[in-house]
Amino acid sequence: MNVLKLKAVVSEAANPNDTAKKTETVDLGNGSDVVYIQRLIPSEQSWQWFHYLDNHIPWTRPTIRVFGKSFLQPRDTCYVASPGLTELTYSGYQPDAYSWDDYPLLKDILDAVLKALPGSSFNSLLLNRYKGGNDYVGWHADDEKLYGSTPEIASLSLGCERDFFLKKKPCKKSCDGSDEPARKRLKKSSHGDQHTFRLKHGSLLVMRGYTQRDWVHSVPKRAKADGTRINLTFRRVF
Ligand SMILES: O=C(O)CCC(=O)C(=O)O
């Protein structure tokens, strides 16, 4: 592991009136980083939001195309966006966009996220619902053009805890400047190139910089996860 590159900073909230939020910043190197706030939203508030969204969001489980084959997406989804934005398409699927006005609670949740991320701005939201440990999202990067080259993606987790994996994309050429064959380089650098976060109820994980260009992420199946998890990923479409 390249210890110099992996700068993990753990801090407790300075305001004693505030519950300790336990924020961790992981510098992934080359202009990519991840911020994880373990307790952004208090538990009771998070459960209220969870139950409202579970019962009121018009969840769908679309058919998507991956490597030329059709699959039922292994989780429920819903897309919300401001009017007039470029339409989102992923895995051959173009979700209809609901309006923020359809679900005013989503604007309250957005405000709570923005309070933790001053200066950020989001105009779209992709919601996911994992109805147990068999539901998952496979390795991918949210690198669609409409998000620009360095998107900030803020991901709020409610309900059942799940693992979130980040893995460095394989280097195309000698991207580390080394003359060694790719096979050898891969072996050497394997450790600092993977990170795991346990996504707690009420937590916020933010991916920034070149994370979508250089890394992929996933929420794998978990046999022991028997509860439902709802995830809200706030994004800015340009
Ligand atoms: O559920 C999560 O934490 C991740 C979801 C995700 O990666 C996505 O919607 O693009």
Ligand SMILES: [Fe+2]
């Ligand atoms: Fe993603």
